[in-house]
Amino acid sequence: MPPTLQDLLKQEAPARGVSDDELKTLLMALDGKSADEIAELEGLSSVAIRKRLGKTFTKFGITDKGPGKLQKLQLLLQNSNNLLTPVSTAKSVLDNISPQQDWGEAPDFEPESFYGRTEEQEKLKHWILKEQCRLVAVLGMAGIGKTTLAVKLAREIEDEFEYVIWRSLRNAPLPDDLLKDLLEFLPHQQNQESATDFNSNLSDLMDCLKAHRCLLILDNMETILKSGDFAGHYEEKYKNYGVLLKRIGDEPHKSCLLLTSREKPREIVLLEGETSPVRSLSLEGLGAAAKNILQAKGLSDENKWERLIKLYQGNPFALNLIAKIIQELLGGKVADFLDLSLTVVLKDISVLLEDQFNRLNPLEKQIVYWLALEPVSLSIAQLQNKFILSIPPSDLLNALKSLNDRSLLEKPAGTFTLQPTVKEFVRNQFIDEVCQEIKTASSQNELNLLKSHLLNNSPTQGDTKEGKTSSICSLVKEKLYMRRDFKTGSEIVEQLKKLLASVQGKSKFEVGYAEENMQNLLEELEIGNG
Template identity: 45%
Template sequence: MLKLVDRLIFSKTDKHLDDLQEAILRSSLQNQKYSKIAEEFNCTEGHVKDIASELWKILSEILGENVSKSNFRSTMQRCRFSNISSVSSNFATDFARINNINLCQKALQTPEVSQDRSHHPKTQISLEDAPDISPFFGRNEELNQLEKAIAQQHSRLVTILGMSGIGKTALALQLVEQIKDKFDYVIWRSLHSKPLLEELQTNLIQFFSNQPENGLKLNINLSQLIEYLRKHRCLIILDDVHSIFSKGQLAGCYENGYENYGELFKRLGELHHQSCLVLLSWDKPREIAKLEAENRQVCCLELQGLDLRSAKEILREKRLVEEEKWQELIEKYQGNPLWLKIIATMIQDLFGGRVGEFVKYDNLLLNEDLKDVLFQECDRLSEIEKQIICSIAEETEAVAISQLLSHLQLPASELINAMQSLGRRSLIAKINQGNETLFNLQPVVKQYVKIRINEG
């Protein structure tokens, strides 16, 4: 019965039933209250009633009679057994007509695969804020993971985390290329210039509504944006989310005037809609950690360095020689694409592209370009975080929290909060050793911190 309704709705609107509409139909068949659906989908009962009213209206227009929650079952049963007339016995399983609407059952997809919009001509795309990054190396596993979460599991909020240069933006651009046709709207916006939430919301609604900004009503609010995300399947990518976080504070602490972004992330993760918000950030927003634990449609991917094969492609593209030495170089710089590109440029400048001549030095070499990259991240840390990474950098082995407490003489609660913050910034590595958890800095970060300590 639900498949039949889906075909009817698709014939009228060119859209299949979404999750909330299907839940409304199921509740009508099972005599359940709208309040139960509202609780399941984290939305108001009034919103469920509005969606249901629109659904009954469309079905009434299609079937030529009044359809409501109370008569839905009986009406559809009559449609199945009375109103559907086969054109002929030869085509009975392939073709049916309801009130002059032709339903070709073989040609139509079930709701499970209806999200495939690969031949849909109407997708509107705005990528002018996206950087031009090419070529793209590796990340097939991460791409598959993200595509499954967004296109198949319909995740509402996805966060891609990692240090500067690890490849978040490049991965997201490749992801957009692969899944853009599954959406009505695709829009990429950077928070690097720190737009206020009201500015961003207005910009998004301007795009979705195809109106000039001066033609929009004033006081655009979050509820209006959510309505667009419910009515249409939208993919929104927000790059440089860390730009709206405060320097000198623990990870995910918003600058004054930007706290309402946290409400945006929270509501888009909790409330029912058919769209997806993708966040790219150095730091994990605090709301994401809580939502991850409670909501299956909120997920987070922390990027690590490239695999050996993909990292070698970067060095090959940079025209380095002595490939037998490349693995050592890649391991030293942990497969970070930006770090490898910076070091590869230095090897070309100083050693004629000969990797062996460079890697014979015992210590990690950080040129000024790489120091600048690391400075941007480390300069944002709180004072306690800076104390912690300096203490870890001076140790030759990984350390336990108990050792840090002994060295730094900090209250346990403050140190633990700061350690969690460093983890959310991808700056510390966690090592499970027996019944104890140890922590260390990534080698490149450790070398940078040592340099800073020596410089005073």
Template identity: 40%
Template sequence: MDIAEVLTLADELIFAKTGKHLDYVQEAILRGTLQDTTYTQIAQEVYSSPSHVRNVGSQLWKILSKELKKDITKTNFRAVLEKGIVYNYQSTIVENITGENVTVNKNLNICREKVRSPKTPQNPQPTAKQPHIDLDDAPEISTFFDRTSQLTTLENWILASRTRLITILGLAGSGKSAIALQLIPQIQHQFDCIIWRSLRNSPPLSALQTDLIKFCRGGAPVPAPEEMATTGGLPLQYLRSYRCLIVLDDVQTIFSSQQLAGNYKQSYENYGTFFKQIAESCHNSCIVLLSWEKPREIAALEGGDKNCQTLQLNGLGESAREIFTEKGLAESEKWSELIDIYRGNPLWLNTVAAAIQDLFSGNISDFLSYDSLVLGDLEYLLHQHFQRLSDSEKQVMSWLANQNKPVEISKKPALLELSPSDFLKAVESLRRRSLIEKVHSCDRTLFAVQRAIAEYVKTHIL
């Protein structure tokens, strides 16, 4: 019996007893035991503590002992297999803990052949298990544009670097949800549970965590509130026992308006503690935040630490031309100019392309002939961002929108009624909102505002 058969057998036995498949830690314990590795070594592999791995192992051996009617421990598990003990059970229908009837194949024949290392190429790896997935809260995405490099970055962070907390940051319509949905099928077999939740209605942290725990437990009752409180909310054992991918969308809704970016609404400050705990604690899971603005904890956590990363999602390049093809726009030689003006934002380009087709019969030259940039329905989209700004940010945006070229911020502009400290805080906050761009020129760092955003500012803020 090779390691693939051992894992398949163990998975069936665990499922018969608990109604759940082998989780990531249990599988690592079985693999490690067959390779004579210690709990400490296994813990390092799964980014967990030795004590947690030891506790999971103890429960695992108890279940296997009961099901195989043989006293099994980490010490003797391999020897039991190598002795060639034969168990012959018939396929049986059993009721698992969730109340479901499941068929478990108990025709088992353990041969005397020594268990092979999983590194031996003679035998295939076990068939990937289907994860438990809930994407009910995810938006429906009909079109996905080329984001190959960003998808590769996210996949490397999650699978290779084991990053625990990832923020995908960008303006409304930039494609944050689309890239997350595109990523899930590529990595789903590496997880036990995948869940997508939107924070659009600003749920209290306790409600969100109760929902997440219930999902991890397969609908079983959640722990008592006092148990939740002692662990800061979502007990880490769930993120350790199960390899979970949790996507939290619309994170900006838990932040206050008219304040600097990333400041939580009253009574929502515990989200910051939660995010910090996710990044700093040992576990096997990954939480992905989709937001217009960066939580204030993230900047401090991500400095060179692979456990916390941020992907700034900028606009599309030439792949955005698909939008104009679909909308039937003429003058393809001017498509690149439109992409540049609206910085490749997919939603913005769709909105503008629809207006050009409707008002100008698809003629881009007529659209661009106006003295000022036509925003149309983009005004509503941008208004959602600008109603969140503090007074100091509005002052800085007004100043930047009137500059003809990127500018330095080494000195505070004299015309702004802000202290140097407040000026720099406002610039940093606007960067965290993706409303201003950083431009590198030789050895200098300059800042600028996108043309469409500048037009909005001149119309609505000045």
């Protein structure tokens, strides 16, 4: 029977001047115990254990300050020809060892610009290191900080793994290509069919995850999920990603796949649980920690910061953009910005939200339009009553579940709404589409949103400048004038009257809210022209 790494270490330790305590600590590290676990067993602090390990690694010629020292020691021990050789020889061997980490497209981690997330980070570390979770998802809407947290976490726990691989799915690689890419880096016994067969490659990967402690990170998983369907479903050519997740979550092994996504993949939904090796963490806004962003940008009016943070729900990406605008254009005065508008959806934020919005299926879009038009949150019963044609409760619940899995809903006291930035974006989308319908429709058959959603002409609080009121009809009127699709207000009135005539006398099941909407818009235009 060939000697184990532990046997080889015991043979080599005396020649390296390794003390009994150092050997004991190093043996526990080789057995897969973390520094925290060793510290608890030894009755020492984690810092003391790390210092002891660092000193011991130096005796083996492993002097670099970065991660991966344990993996280099393992490789050094596995190469029996290099045992009992001087430090200089050991160092030359280590220089020729292939790197055990491939960070791919992982962004640089900048500690000075990372705020908060202590609780979330500790929870993820506990799941991965203590509970040995095999599949962990970090979820949240665009800009909430999923990738940044994943980078920080992975950098902190990398020493606990033999291999670390980061891959971005932003460019949507096919599952076969991803597997081949991973296997090129990881040690494995290649099956004869592996060169072309997905299942054989996946079996090779699973064998490697069982034999070695590996940390795989897949970033931006939403890019391989299907648009226009409920959340978490795959495009046809990406369905094998589901097979990959299921096997990693189902089968026992010593590794972990950490993924980030704006949507929760179906396999996570089906496999996760409090005692399961599959978990997910949905990121909320930064809260009070977001003040650090505003402070770093040198903004004034600190008594207004909390309100600004609330408007953007602590989204770090949005707050960084807004803070930059306030600094560059308003001299850093938060109060002046808040006087301009309740929320401002900048172009860069709109691009992120538009991508997420375009992924919704038709029923999800209908729901978010209603939530964007209402000034207050809606219960399921209230939402169901908004639809002209009855929606089966199961369909409505599935759509709400899907929106929740996309991190788009807020759920105060059992009701549903959208956060302010999302709400304004969706409302703007709705108004643009309604204006386009008014411009192009020649009969009720060409109406869509004007049939399905009610344009209320009663004022609602908090839609424009603080202290003022507006209505959806007034916002549509303003947009019609801004678009200049019609030369005069009279042309708009004429078009609305033509559309009104096409829906009058017909049942509500046929034309929905269209007749009421035309009357409300005409009334709004008459008020504006009066």
